[in-house]
Amino acid sequence: MKKKKLVSMLLAGAMTFSLLAGCGSKPTDAGTADVPASEVEGGSVSTETAGSQEAAFQKFPEVVEVHIGQGVxxxxxxxxxLSVENNQYTDYLLENFNIKVVVDWTAASGNDYTQKVALCIASNTLPDAMTVSREYMLKAARSGQLYDITDLFQQMQSPQVKEVMESTGGEAIKEASVDGRQYAIPATEVETAGIQVINIRQDWLDExxxxxxxxxxxxxxxxxxxxEKKPAGEDTIPIAGPDKNTSCYTTFQETATTTGGFDAVFSANDCYPGIFLKDENGNVTxxxxxxxTRAxxxxLADWYQxxxxxxxMGTRDSTIELINSGKVGMFFGAWWVSGYGIGDAYRNDPTANWQAxxxxxDDNRYYVKAGSATTGYCVINKNASEDVAKAVIIMANVLLRDESKFDVSEQPLDFWPVRTLMAPADECEYTYHExxxxLDGKTSPExxxxxxSAxxxxxxxxSVVKDVVPGYESGKQLSIEDFSMENFGDFQRMYSLLIGDRPYATTTVDKxxxxxxxSxxxxxxxxxxxxxxxxxxMVMKVITGxxxxxxYDEFIKKWKAEGGDTILQEVAELQ
Structure with missing residues (x-):
């Protein structure tokens, strides 16, 4: 049990309560305290005298306008x-923090938004803040268009945001930095999203x-x-593969692993196609x-044959639908697929006992291929005022802390201004153990x-786990019959965490x-x-015969000749 982390969470809550009570101030709806006049300088919240918790959630004495570009x-x-600049989220920010969101432009999420971002950077017309991919964050930073938030972020980040950043071992801040200076607020993902496990019909194994x-x-x-035994009849498929929309393995630009791909197969052979590596001598490969990889x-070609x-594989419309049909015995995927991804498999057959x-x-070591620690970036125009930069950081702090307060049924969280999603890298593993x-009675939901907390x-x-897993017995591996599907959404989450993430939460990673x-x-x-x-x-053709x-050999030669060698040199220069 991660006892120390739970104790620290409890102490943090108690300290925050004591701080508010000691100041003699009454919490607002946002859970913040009033700012003493001595801590306001020139109409701005002082980050020098304010404590971390106070600075992170302070209300500006005057309204601060933040102009943004928004993907919709x-x-x-x-x-x-309601509109993109007049909804429950913008009202909340204005009422509780004096942050007024002004939407300069919107664009449809996807290609339209990417093109708008590219145009803003090319014309040096960035709004105060917008969210971008790593590629465009680097372009804007290297062309001198972004606010250097290195020191300000350290002063203004909330304890929850700091906890998220530290959970990545420094990777998130590193990926949001150029030449050692931080130019963006990073969005982070759970580390296990990039880790692939094998999912298998345990009931078939038992049979x-x-x-x-x-x-x-x-x-x-x-x-x-x-x-040979065909547990699902003549249509039995021992191992599912990628469909026409997925790949055999992930690349360096992807955070999450594939469903039906073979990353775990390559990792078990200590090879990692699609990404750039440094060998024992520091050379980039x-x-x-x-x-x-060749072997x-x-x-895989032999298995297919x-x-x-x-x-x-490679032409099927949907691997998920194939799994849901009950014909598949094994597939590789991320932690969430065994619950969230294949819900219909259990609706179709409530006895389908998928285990991860x-x-x-071969020498019993656990090697994994992990993705990037970050999934996107919120950048700030270098010409923005310090108050505006602070406001953008506060908006990120508030989203992480208060997300659960909002009714998202009619106003999706996508409408949160410059939304930067953050999750601790170990969120799934920590949750699994708690x-x-x-379930073991060592702690209680209360x-x-x-x-x-982050x-x-x-x-x-x-609060729901005992209802969802009524059949739990300490020391016994959970099975599908131990779960209740009465609340199917809770079932899917609990199954994903307790079955899908069990391998990564309980197995020591050797590499x-x-x-x-x-980028x-x-x-x-x-x-x-x-x-x-x-x-x-090439990969698809080799595997399918x-x-x-x-x-493969011809591809490697061609890859090097048509730009690969130059790319390796450029990647080496970035190290």
Whole structure:
């Protein structure tokens, strides 16, 4: 049990209460205290005298306008009379913090928004704040258009935001920085989103008298038995593969892993295609270019040829729908897929006992491929006033702390101004252990209530877990029959956490590998799209037997000649 973290959360809540009571001030609806006049300088909240908690949630003495550019989903709408700059979120910011949001422009999320961001940077007409990808954050920072928030962010970030940043081991701030200076507020993702596990029908294993897999040899043997015994009848598919919209493995520009891809298979062979690595001598290499990657492709091709992998991989409309149909025995995916992703599998067959496991190397070591710590960035115009920069940071603080206060049924969180999503890197693992503690009776749901923490869903999770898992027995592996599906949404979340994230939450990782770069170099801007297309085509053809392994060798030569060697040099220069 992570006892120290829970104790620190409880102490933090008690200290905040004491601080408010000691000041003789009454909390507002936002849970903030009034600002003593001595802590206001020139109409601005002083970050020198204010404590971290106070500065992070202070109300400006005068209204501060923040002009933004906003992406809007074409499918999300607001109730009549409301708009992107007049809704529950903008009202909340104005009422509680004197922050007035002014939307200079909107664009449809996706390509339209990206084009608008590119135009703003090219013409040096950034609004006060907007959210961007890493590529555009770097472009704007290197062209001198962004506010250097290095010191201000440290002064103004809330304890919850600081907790999130520290949970990434410094990676989030590093990825939001250029030449050692921070130019953006990073959005973060749970680390396990990039970690792939194997999901397997435990009821099929039990029926066939098989143990859960540990190595790739075990996976192959199970696939062989499933192919022979056909637990789902003639349509049995031992291992699902990627569909036409997904890939065989993730690349350096992706945060989350794929559903149906084979990242875990490559990791078990200590190879990491699609990302850039530094070898033991500090030299930059491309993970696809390795003897181990070549050998893994040959093994996957052998599995496909023997009928172990879905024969329609790469062309099937939906791998998820295939899994939901009950025909699949195994698939690789992220923690959330076993619950959130395949809900219809349980509606179709409530006895489908999907279980998640780690896959080890042949010498029983657990190697994983992890994605970027960040998923996006909120940037601030270098010409913005200090108050505006502070306001933008406060907006990020408030979203993390108060997200659960809002009714999102009619006003989706996508309408939060310059929304920067933040989750502690270890949120799923921490939650897993606290759920087990509650189920074991070591803690009670009441222990988690009223605590201001970056783990914003934890209080609700622990409050429902006993109802969702009535069949829990300490020391016994959870099974589908231990869960109640009465509240299906709660069931999906609990199953994802307690089954899907169990491998990463309970297994010691012997080696965690990330790309040494997460953004494009100058040559990539003109060459990468073609190189990646070539790579995906080669991989799919080799695995499905349309090309033999010589196609891999030819691809590596072509990759190097058509820009790969130059890209490796550029990546090395960034190290």
């Amino acid at each position: 989903s074409p499918t999300d709408t607001l109730p009549e009379g 066939c008298g098989l143990e859960a897999p540990k190595t790739l040899d075990d996976v192959e043997n199970i696939a062989k038995v499933f192919a 491309y993970g696809t270019d390795s003897a181990a 893994t492709l040959e093994r 023997k009928g172990y992998i879905d024969q329609e 496991y780690p896959i080890y190397t 759920l087990i503690n509650v 222990d988690y209530q009223g605590i201001s 783990y914003k869903l934890l209080a609700n999770d622990v 965690k590998t990330r790309s040494c770069v997460f 494009q170099t100058p040559t990539m801007e003109s060459k990468w799209s073609n190189l990646l297309s070539m790579e995906k085509e 349309k090309s033999d392994i010589s196609a």
